[in-house]
Amino acid sequence: MENQENLNNENPSNRGKIIPVNIEEQMKTSYIDYSMSVIVGRALPDVRDGFKPVHRRVLFAMNELSMTFNKPYKKSARVVGEVLGKYHPHGDASVYDTMVRMAQDWAMRYTLIDGQGNFGSQDGDPPAAMRYTEVRMQRIAEAMLADIEKETVDFQLNFDDSLQEPTVLPTRIPQLLVNGSSGIAVGMATNMMPHNLGEVVDGCIAYIQNKEITIEELTGFVKGPDFPTGGIIYGFEGIRSALHTGRGRVVLRGKTNIETDSKGKEKIVITEVPYQVNRDTLTQKIGDLINEKLIDGVTDVNNESNNKEGTRIVVELRRDAVAQVVINQLYKLTELQTSYGINNVALVKGRPRILNLKDLIVEFIEFRHEVVVRRTQYELRKAKERAHILEGYIIALDNLDAVIALIRNSSTPAIAQDGLMTQFGMSEIQAKAVLELRLQRLTGMEIDKIREEHAEILKLIAHLEEILNNEGMRYQIITDELIEVKAKFADERKTEITYLDDEIRMLDLIEEEDVVVTISHLGYIKRTSADEYRQQRRGGRGSKGSTTRNEDFIEHLFVASTHHTLLIFTEKGRCYWLNVYQIPEADKTGKGRAIQNVIQLPPDDKVRAIIDIKNLEDEEYVKNNYIVLCTKKGIIKKTALEDFSRPRQTGVNAINVLEGDQLLEAKLTNGNCEIMLAVKSGRAIRFPEEKVRPTGRGAIGVAGIEVDDEKDEVVGMVCVTKEDNIRTVLVVSEKGYGKRTPVDEYRITNRGGKGVKTINVTDKTGSLVGLLDVSEKEDLMITCVSGITIRMSVASISEQGRATQGVKLIRVDEGDEIAAITKMDEKEEEEPTEEGEAPEQQQNETENNETPGVE
Template structure:
């Protein structure tokens, strides 16, 4: 007891709280595991053991263009110099880096037995041979140019790199998994070409969103292929660094010569043991959990994987496949947990974080490499400059050297006489005599000039950040060209998460709606252009009492707003409209939207994106009725689709909604009535009201015998637009909008067309430019397409030109404008169609000698 007391007093025994000691020791241990074993560095994506193996192989000259070396030689080198742990851990690391089913892009080129996807063990390291892959060499490039920091090894006798100066974004392309203390990491492998595209997109725009980056880096890409089933977990992993990816194996259904079906599994989920899966499937069949399997056998060979499952005669292949996904590892889920070391600290990283950290690291490597190259170039220039001074005074230099008793004396003499540095003087003394010839002197001068150019370029790199990032991009593009490949893993979206816009091609389509409410969409190219006065083509088969009433062009990704004659508004995506043949009648619109049987579509507005807040808050819907009522409502009031529609305008008894237009609030509104009059007034004279309002009078209409036929909204500054009017019997003309004077809203208006028995009543009014095309549809179903430029301009009070020749019993039902002319419209089909429509060949009125235009002013 007294001895202990004495020792305590001597200070050789220190009292320590065991709780504190355990806490401190455990924290030290855990940090050692986190930093030195389990987690990869965000920059090169490697753990210390991988980095030491690659560095050790590089130091031994074990390159891709050299002969293989025994694995045991490399293991001994790495263990003795850099990694003082078991040889098994080093060899296991080498084996994994040489297995094509373990790494998406292998870093070690192996020769010999490195195991199999069935879980077979690799041969012992004394039997196998290895060398670096070309990709691993790209990770070690420039390591001798002071691009990365080195640290002392475990016994302070050698130096090893703290990180590799990689050009390859290894963390993302090969992923990583590891369990540390209190944390773990599980980073999925990705496709190199996609990752490089993502890096370049990030360099071009540092504010790029993860949503935009996902267009480049689409999803993980596993070395064993398979199918990613569902995208939401992948997207969550990209956005937060944590998520879940479900992967399925690929299965084909084959039919044997005997007519029996069999399943062939030819790709497995990542890290799944084929032999264990085979055994599991056989067990499921034996236990009657999956009824339809008669036999399972492995027919894999050097040509590829082939796990064959024979089905019983009554079994349904798809049912068995779904059961395999449910009960076996043919469907496996992986937790995404992107934890990596950033500046020595573990951090959860999203996709943008990982890309930005790599770009920042590459920038640092380029700067350090350039500084090294600049220093070496300046040192070389310094020596060459000394050579040039010596060559310019050659005889004097030779005499000085000959007169010197020792090299040291000669060196001092050169430094004093020619003001040279010690380095230059030593280099001159070591100069070989052959370099004193005239040709060699010229070479030294050329070499000096080249080095000076290089120095100027290197200094430019160091002073210009844009140039540095250009170099990074060029090096990344070179990496993609050398090592990039196609995706191995397919992506399969679930129905609940699929955006239809992503899988439906964006194209212009013609939407047609018949008088009785049948709707369809057809490719715009199905309608060829014809000459004015032609017979037209059949635009849609309809029942005798039906005809095409609405016809317009829209993109498949847009949203259509449908306005009914009772003042309701409904929504429908263009791609949701069934596609039909040009001559087909389409599908009843009641089957697509909840439209009552006693209501019908009167107007349609095409909106590009209802989610564009700026657009919907600055645009209006202007509505007009047959009795001349007009109303304006903010588009935002129509931006929240409802299945049963909403009320757009309150319609008075005996009236109905006729037209709806989208405006920016500064338009000129024109309304035309059946008897041939039109009114023009500024939009701002109509104040905007809520959806349920009645509206105000736009034009005076005699309700007993007249009604509004149409409304147009034209911007004041658009001088290219003219007013096109068309009558029932196929006459039409264009008139300058300025011929219609601006009047007060609610007046009678002015004459817009001379109505006669020959022309019939006014049927349509449109605003057009000479670049537009016109679609005219008749009640008989005939459709003709023509260029607006072919319709000449005429005064307000004329009857116009014949646009389409009609049978006596036929009338025009609808007129629509196509916003842009088709490119290369005169293709072979159009040429054929036009050849038959030249004047004099189709019996048109112009060919029969009838005057095509009557421009006589009305009485």
């Protein structure tokens, strides 16, 4: 400091030119200036149009070059040069990279640039150099520049003060919400996810109609992010946080399908990967995990993706592998499941702010309102200027001879102009316009056009003034333009949202309806709307109920609501839980999906019984109900439903099954029922439920019916209440014979006995295959091994004694037999069978009502 003072004293001319400053203050000031320059001029988008300066400049330059969607393409290098030379004095790579991204349909939810040539790929391939590619604007980008010539936005000088550039684009598209944005500034960053245009427009219109709308109500319109590459958002809580606060975390999963080839070998096909995930990198990662044996059950992985068919990454499985287990491993160990941090930071009036969903919509609508006002003011000014000129024309036309004489007698245009202004009261503008008027406008037809145009202009002026004086009209214009945008550019959601169990009741999102659930012998499960199965008369031919392989047939068929939960019991005595809505949906003839891909069922186990539970969360219900299980060897066991009320993904032991035995059936009871068991040879037993005391899940059980013959086994179990007198017992044999018998015809005995005859088994009827408790208000659905299914009214099946063989319920082809029977509520009127097949009811009644001997 002393040296500085001496220098100033020695040379007085240096005084005032060198100012000593504190270096800490200088660094602080310089750093703040730098950071604000990066924040405002580079890294953060403007909340109004959703663009950073480089995006805005690229689109503005293309607009100035008239590169609209219906014009020829131009070289990318031409556009880059225009942007660099006029508006964006930075590296050409930054501008070209911006253009490339705006043309990539896997990077932008709605692309703004139409690119021709190699613009890279989702596999990480780089784009071609800008001298090879060509571009023009997409139609949606033009909607972002509409009315820019009508003084709707402010302009500023470019970097060398030689040109004007817009500070913001007058976009009709809520670009920031629709395409999102990401950027790293100094001391802050932004990471905004893309959303569906149709949903965002609906949210904007909802806000216009109700300015007090809550964020929760807005989420009914804007469901959450919608990524260009699709995928499945796993969990809603992160989305909810982002929509409410501007910060959150989204977990995104790729979409997978399980395919089975002609040899029965399964493979996992990844059809959608998470946003910004490189497909080649993902494939390489899966291959590395296979080599390191961190993923078990996979033999090969290959990226078969292409531009025509889209994403297809095939993961080949070993025959003993469980596909769902492998998928869970892929989610855990690879980018097939990826998380994104949401940080909605944008510039609001030049200052960075964290914005929630409503903030973003409010800022956009306020900006659109400003654009509409400024556009209307511009159009009004132009209309008034035109009206002023037309009024000058009309004055001249009304005094045409005098005006012509004045002009002919004037030596110069200036004198003629002064004369018009003095004699006819015209303004300077009007006088100039009259002097420039072409002689052809003086014809009669042209004179009428001038008067018509003046009348139209006056109407337009009145309309524009009404808009400026009526806020409701302005918001209606905004609404109409948004509706037009939605009609032109909106599409369906690409990304699904899956709610976690602890976040929301999934049942609130599922339409409740009855569905027919089928499980085949080889373990394929599906659900089909019950309305697809129409009713037929007894003795009909039936219709094709499922397409199965030759060695497969429908083994379980029952009706359940989509809001219910299934308890699935296997032959080894395990219990699994499955929500009905989670069962893959297929049409009546569809094959379904392997059940091992729906629940974690081991390959050597098999489904034997299913119980439909309305609500496992109802404590009173689960405490007062029981599960009764029986095995093929006649063992029976009762366990409280409460023991099965806490679902586990891997299942639990329901009964300890002895070697050589298998679980056959499971029923839900209220503790006050009567149990009936029937065996293949045609015997049945009836005893009170109290005879079976409740035991834990791991117990073995007690004897229910005596099974002596090694070839004999239990084929069915029913549980009826003591008070239910209208129900009857239905038995069906493997050759399609059946009958109903009143419950009271079966005397009550102790459990463990031989029972009494329930059907007369002959070669004609075949062995007993099923036992149901039914009422006349229900329908019966019968499925054969071949897949043929028939639905008939229970009331059409006659009641007969225990020892009869019954009537023919369905015509069974040679070599075919009954595979499953189930009951369902009657909903349809009876109608004839298809293809003109008469039910031949009278013949069946005569032929089949045989009553051979009694017990």
